[in-house]
Amino acid sequence: MSGMAEKVLREIEESARRRYLPIIGPLRGGALAKLVAQLKPKRVLEVGTLIGYSTIIIGKELEHDAEIVTIEIDREEAEAARRNIEKAKIKPKVQVIIGDASDVIPTLQGRFDLVFLDGHKSEYLKHLKAIEKKLHQGSMVIADNAGAYAYFMRDYLDYVRNSGHYESRFIQLGKDGLEVSIRL
Ligand SMILES: C[S@@+](CC[C@H](N)C(=O)[O-])C[C@H]1O[C@@H](n2cnc3c(N)ncnc32)[C@H](O)[C@@H]1O
Numbered sequence: 001m002s003g004m005a006e007k008v009l010r011e012i013e014e015s016a017r018r019r020y021l022p023i024i025g026p027l028r029g030g031a032l033a034k035l036v037a038q039l040k041p042k043r044v045l046e047v048g049t050l051i052g053y054s055t056i057i058i059g060k061e062l063e064h065d066a067e068i069v070t071i072e073i074d075r076e077e078a079e080a081a082r083r084n085i086e087k088a089k090i091k092p093k094v095q096v097i098i099g100d101a102s103d104v105i106p107t108l109q110g111r112f113d114l115v116f117l118d119g120h121k122s123e124y125l126k127h128l129k130a131i132e133k134k135l136h137q138g139s140m141v142i143a144d145n146a147g148a149y150a151y152f153m154r155d156y157l158d159y160v161r162n163s164g165h166y167e168s169r170f171i172q173l174g175k176d177g178l179e180v181s182i183r184l
Pocket of ligand 1: 073
């Protein structure tokens with residue numbers, strides 16, 4: 001694991017405290033890292049880069065043969081993310097795309113082994129539906145804030161739990177948690 005990645009993560013945690021940035025943080029971030037280490041995805045899509053904290057969490061578990069595509073609607077945050085990701089010296093190739101995930105996802109080529117949803121909570125279902133054709137059996141979809149913000153993503157949670165297309169479980173972490181869904 002890169003020492004620089006850990007250093008950059010601590011710096012982002014510090015600036016997130018000062019600026020009240022909604023990063024995933026060490027508790028849910030630690031659970032995300034474990035899931036990534038188990039799955040070892042080669043292609044990852046992230047929605048909601050912010051300044052790159054969760055991208056680095058995911059990337060530090062992966063090797064040079066992996067690729068992360070991450071989408072951020074806010075140009076300034078995306079540019080800060082590019083700088084942080086560069087500085088963290090993680091091994092995978094990372095592409096930070098500036099734009100609305102709803103416009104960007106249809107332009108993406110190939111399949112994804114892991115999707116991490118962390119944009120606007122009310123848009124999770126829209127983003128999942130947009131990426132669904134690019135998943136395969138066994139692809140994992142992780143949705144952040146599925147505890148504290150469950151109300152705002154109830155259509156999403158109902159879909160992954162009850163559509164029959166996923167096997168889905170909630171991992172409680174403190175007052176919040178991750179919804180982890182495997183494509184059947
Ligand atoms: C909770 S923050 C992401 C935190 C980040 N994943 C982390 O843990 O470090 C949500 C981000 O999603 C971005 N966002 C919201 N809606 C989006 C959309 N439709 N497309 C792309 N990015 C979006 C916001 O600008 C914000 O930076």
